[in-house]
Amino acid sequence: MTDGIAWDPLHRELDRWQAAGRVARFWLRDDDAVEPTPALETLMALTGESEVPLTLAVIPGLTGETLAARLAEETSVAVAVHGWSHTNHGGPQGKKQELGGERPAEAVLGELREGFRLLQRLHSARFLPLLVPPWNRIDAALIPALPALGFAALSVYGRAKQDGPMPRINTHVDIIDWHGTRGGRGEAELVAELVAELRDRFAGSGEPVGVLTHHLVHDAAALDFLSALFAVTGRHPAVRWSAASELLGP
Numbered sequence: 001m002t003d004g005i006a007w008d009p010l011h012r013e014l015d016r017w018q019a020a021g022r023v024a025r026f027w028l029r030d031d032d033a034v035e036p037t038p039a040l041e042t043l044m045a046l047t048g049e050s051e052v053p054l055t056l057a058v059i060p061g062l063t064g065e066t067l068a069a070r071l072a073e074e075t076s077v078a079v080a081v082h083g084w085s086h087t088n089h090g091g092p093q094g095k096k097q098e099l100g101g102e103r104p105a106e107a108v109l110g111e112l113r114e115g116f117r118l119l120q121r122l123h124s125a126r127f128l129p130l131l132v133p134p135w136n137r138i139d140a141a142l143i144p145a146l147p148a149l150g151f152a153a154l155s156v157y158g159r160a161k162q163d164g165p166m167p168r169i170n171t172h173v174d175i176i177d178w179h180g181t182r183g184g185r186g187e188a189e190l191v192a193e194l195v196a197e198l199r200d201r202f203a204g205s206g207e208p209v210g211v212l213t214h215h216l217v218h219d220a221a222a223l224d225f226l227s228a229l230f231a232v233t234g235r236h237p238a239v240r241w242s243a244a245s246e247l248l249g250p
Contacts, residue, residue: 057080
């Protein structure tokens with residue numbers, strides 16, 4: 001599958017990076033982890049075989065010791081804070097949002113403080129002070145308070161704006177068709193998005209390309225795409241898959 005015509009644009013773009021003596025950085029974020037499941041096992045087996053570091057955005061209010069015990073065996077899996085309980089407080093007319101909406105800031109920040117401490121305790125060896133807001137949304141007024149809770153960076157979706165109070169480590173290519181099949185998106189469409197992101201980076205942006213997955217809804221199309229992506233990028237000298245801990249810096 002990796003030598004199919006759909007992947008030719010990515011091959012060509014990566015060859016351009018190689019010819020220029022440059023290396024493109026990728027990172028992988030998977031959302032909504034709570035407990036060990038067959039779907040999570042499949043994803044971790046795939047990333048482990050491909051030597052791709054995996055960042056799991058774990059929902060603190062729904063998780064516990066079972067997931068912690070399972071991840072203790074994994075050396076290339078990191079844990080980020082995925083809000084508190086992935087509960088929508090956005091109201092019936094608004095977009096889904098847990099971190100903000102009409103709730104008092106102290107209530108939201110209190111939950112984030114508790115979630116940070118819980119995951120730090122459960123996953124001490126692989127915990128990251130990285131906040132991943134559910135649905136990739138957070139009230140901008142809350143962001144200046146995040147460093148005092150211990151957070152070092154924020155990860156949402158889209159090109160990062162680095163002019164605020166909190167560094168961004170964003171994702172840019174979501175492999176799930178949320179408005180259609182709710183399974184994996186088309187291969188050619190995803191490859192085109194990856195190429196567009198790489199062209200932006202080649203023109204000067206130093207931001208790593210973030211690939212976003214959701215293991216609980218992965219179907220055959222999603223897994224086939226990831227397998228092909230890891231195969232193409234894994235053997236190309238112009239690609240480096242980075243751990244989120246590297247992107248956070250010292």
